[in-house]
Amino acid sequence: MYWFRRLLLLGVVFGLVFGLSRVFGGSGAASPEPAARPASGVATADATPSATSTADAVPRTTNPAKKKTRIPLAVPTGPCQDSDVRIVPSLEESAFMGEDVRLTLRLSTFQSPACTWEVSPDNVAVKLTSGNDRIWSSQDCPTAVPTEDVVLRDRRATLVDVVWSGRRSDSDCSRLTDWAQAGYYHVTAAAMGSEPESEQFQLRSPAPITITPTPTPKPKGEAEPEASESPAGDD
Numbered sequence: 001m002y003w004f005r006r007l008l009l010l011g012v013v014f015g016l017v018f019g020l021s022r023v024f025g026g027s028g029a030a031s032p033e034p035a036a037r038p039a040s041g042v043a044t045a046d047a048t049p050s051a052t053s054t055a056d057a058v059p060r061t062t063n064p065a066k067k068k069t070r071i072p073l074a075v076p077t078g079p080c081q082d083s084d085v086r087i088v089p090s091l092e093e094s095a096f097m098g099e100d101v102r103l104t105l106r107l108s109t110f111q112s113p114a115c116t117w118e119v120s121p122d123n124v125a126v127k128l129t130s131g132n133d134r135i136w137s138s139q140d141c142p143t144a145v146p147t148e149d150v151v152l153r154d155r156r157a158t159l160v161d162v163v164w165s166g167r168r169s170d171s172d173c174s175r176l177t178d179w180a181q182a183g184y185y186h187v188t189a190a191a192m193g194s195e196p197e198s199e200q201f202q203l204r205s206p207a208p209i210t211i212t213p214t215p216t217p218k219p220k221g222e223a224e225p226e227a228s229e230s231p232a233g234d235d
Contacts, residue, residue: 073114073153073156074113074114074153074155075114076114076115076116076151077114077115078115078116079115079116079117080109080112080115080116080117080152081112081115082123082191082192082193082194083191083193083194084109084110084111084112084115084194085107085108085109085110085117085152085191085194086107086108086109086110086191086194086195086197087105087106087107087124087189087190087191087194087196087197088105088106088108088157088189088197088199089103089104089105089106089126089187089188089189089197089198089199090103090104090105090106090199091103091104091187091199091201092104094204095166095201095202095203095204096203096204096205096206096207097166097179097180097181097182097203097204097205097206098166098179098206099166099206100163100164100165100166101163101164101165101166101203102161102162102163102164103126103161103162103163103164103187104159104160104161104162105124105126105159105160105161105162105189106157106158106159107119107150107152107157107158107159107160108152108153108154108155108156108157108158109152109153109154110154111154112152112153112154113153113154113155114151114152114153114154115151115152116149116150116151116152117149117150117151117152118147118148118149118150119145119146119147119148119149119150119160120145120147121138121142121143121144121145121147122192123191123192124138124145124189124190124191124192125137125138125139125189125190125192125196126138126144126145126162126187126188126189127139127187127188127189128164128180128185128186128187128188129185129186129188130180130183130184130185130186135168135169135180135185136164136165136167136168136169136180137169138162140169140170140171140172140173141165141169141173142173143173144162144163144164144165145162146160146161146162148160162189166179166180166203167179167180168180180203181203182203182204182205183202183203184200184201184202184203185200185201185202185203186198186199186200186201187199187201
């Protein structure tokens with residue numbers, strides 16, 4: 001009887017040990033574990049920025065501002081050929097009917113870096129037209145074109161002004177011709193032997209003059225005239 005109880009107790013203990021080992025993984029077949037992420041995976045790259053991403057995140061320092069180097073103008077080596085002279089006419093300010101109009105000629109060269117040239121009525125022609133209507137020409141009024149020596153370059157224009165009287169021109173360039181009317185005109189200019197160039201501009205109507213009357217002050221001590229009363233009628 002005694003041995004029977006000891007064997008029974010040993011059996012119970014053995015069963016408990018065996019069951020606990022099953023519960024806590026004591027069996028020979030181990031359960032699979034999750035695979036480790038590779039070192040170059042996305043999670044590692046996000047957690048620790050690479051050298052490239054860190055460099056991109058830091059703002060780049062700009063270089064100090066470089067001083068602008070002025071290129072010296074070309075030195076003229078001789079006279080310009082008329083065919084190499086380019087003249088572009090323009091109107092630098094508003095023009096109004098009934099007064100002188102200043103036309104600006106922008107002179108440069110097509111090819112020569114720099115050369116000298118004489119501006120004169122003999123080698124510069126300026127003409128104003130409105131449609132097919134010839135309004136004014138420097139050939140009729142040669143004194144409108146100044147005579148002066150200039151240096152022309154291919155990269156910078158030289159400005160020369162021509163004054164138009166605002167009137168139509170005749171062969172005598174008289175001041176008795178009609179005024180050009182308000183509207184749109186074309187100014188064409190060219191050097192003799194070169195291609196002409198044209199620009200449109202507007203001749204505006206003169207602004208109306210508003211005259212504001214000035215009240216005349218009255219002498220001191222002068223009484224205001226009293227309003228006259230009409231006599232009362234008889235009843």
